[in-house]
Amino acid sequence: MPSTPDVEDLLRTASLRVTRPRVAVLAAVHEHPHADTDTIIGAVREHLGEVSHQAVYDVLRALTAAGLVRRIQPSGSVARYESRVADNHHHIVCRSCGVIADVDCAVGDTPCLTAADDHGFSIDEAEVVYWGRCPTCSANPSV
Ligand SMILES: [Zn+2]
Numbered sequence: 001m002p003s004t005p006d007v008e009d010l011l012r013t014a015s016l017r018v019t020r021p022r023v024a025v026l027a028a029v030h031e032h033p034h035a036d037t038d039t040i041i042g043a044v045r046e047h048l049g050e051v052s053h054q055a056v057y058d059v060l061r062a063l064t065a066a067g068l069v070r071r072i073q074p075s076g077s078v079a080r081y082e083s084r085v086a087d088n089h090h091h092i093v094c095r096s097c098g099v100i101a102d103v104d105c106a107v108g109d110t111p112c113l114t115a116a117d118d119h120g121f122s123i124d125e126a127e128v129v130y131w132g133r134c135p136t137c138s139a140n141p142s143v
């Protein structure tokens with residue numbers, strides 16, 4: 001988990017002005033990988049006190065646009081945010097409880113991006129979601 005100065009450096013590197021809400025939101029995303037917006041708002045409020053949903057949404061949108069945060073949304077799930085960007089890693093999602101874990105690219109960085117037919121597109125991301133049941137849910141079939 002990066003300390004606050006690191007988060008400020010990340011903002012500066014992305015040419016974003018350092019503001020307290022941005023620092024708090026980016027730190028919260030680092031502390032809570034794959035968190036949904038409500039979790040992030042809760043974490044931000046622990047640091048900043050009262051902050052509006054809209055303010056957090058706006059910051060998340062700015063951080064996502066700047067490439068500091070990656071937004072993922074498995075089907076049937078609300079949007080989740082993570083700070084692990086730019087490595088094209090994949091996700092595994094539990095069908096039962098919705099827990100999400102990171103999965104490194106199955107065959108390295110590039111092959112996952114190499115479509116059999118790219119239709120002339122310049123591809124920069126391939127999204128793979130593995131679905132299944134997590135160990136906790138597998139051990140408890142009634143859930
Ligand atoms: Zn589960």
Ligand SMILES: [Zn+2]
Nearest residue numbers: 082084101102
């Ligand atoms: Zn991830």
